């Protein structure tokens with residue numbers, strides 16, 4: 510799927526991402542249409558159709574270039590190129606053998622409409638120029654026509670009619686497929702953006718915003734069900750010295766490796782996230798204080814037992830944690846619970862680090 514995202518990932522604007530993905534899809538549509546007709550024309554054995562297939566084929570070669578231009582951030586050129594390929598391919602087909610008698614030039618009408626969808630609003634002039642060009646080419650062919658190759662004209666009227674129908678059906682199918690696919694791509698894009706908004710870029714864990722939102726949800730759930738909810742705040746010990754001795758990159762790597770350890774060690778229904786800096790949080794629904802402490806202590810022990818790796822060096826790391834539990838009698842909300850866990854964390858630091866303490 511990388512070809513679809515090529516260039517869209519790095520864009521800040523949702524609209525630009527969407528347009529880039531549409532162009533990438535459009536390029537795939539051009540390639541598939543040309544290849545499908547190529548196969549059909551070769552199979553027919555009619556010299557005019559065979560010629561038409563070969564005349565269109567070179568335009569497929571430009572499709573990877575569209576994806577590449579998008580990947581390089583040259584999305585405007587990519588947009589023009591995809592239309593140049595589609596228009597060039599159709600023009601070659603009409604002029605090389607199929608002519609206008611069978612209605613192949615209807616594709617120019619399709620391009621006239623698609624242009625308006627593929628160009629962002631900010632480039633409406635380009636879109637309009639290209640759309641008008643396509644509409645004019647269609648009208649010119651429709652008015653004056655272009656003769657088909659003799660061998661096509663020699664085909665029985667019924668065969669000519671079915672080819673003509675297949676071209677119209679093909680045109681409609683391409684339009685529907687591209688519209689549906691671009692909606693699907695936009696949807697994927699939106700889901701991806703939503704996920705990104707909840708994700709900490711460095712560790713891939715939930716970020717502060719998502720954690721606080723999940724915490725409020727879990728508190729409400731715990732209140733409804735009367736089940737306990739535990740929260741742990743964890744802070745890597747003397748993390749500053751990792752940055753100071755090994756550099757900021759090493760610090761980042763340590764944070765990523767700790768996040769990986771959290772994923773491995775935590776239970777499936779716990780939610781881990783990074784609150785910021787070297788501070789992490791674990792939400793443990795349906796978990797009383799004793800069970801939560803045991804769970805977090807297992808994570809602490811796993812980190813203490815295994816140095817983290819940074820290039821050829823080993824970084825000994827430990828973590829301190831504070832755990833608090835919301836029981837049915839407690840009145841406080843999510844922030845109170847987090848504050849209690851934070852106070853317990855300070856106690857763990859004060860008592861010598863590399864330990865788990867609980868809120869009173």
Ligand SMILES: Nc1nc2c(ncn2[C@@H]2O[C@H](COP(=O)(O)OP(=O)(O)OP(=O)(O)O)[C@@H](O)[C@H]2O)c(=O)[nH]1
Pocket residue numbers: 711744745746747748749750752756757758759760761764785786787858862
């Ligand atoms: N590499 C890296 N460092 C970070 C990041 N966020 C915060 N830091 C650093 O983390 C360090 C935190 O240092 P302190 O708050 O003094 O805590 P500590 O050294 O872990 O000491 P204790 O918590 O008392 O054990 C600071 O030097 C920050 O610059 C990050 O995303 N990457």
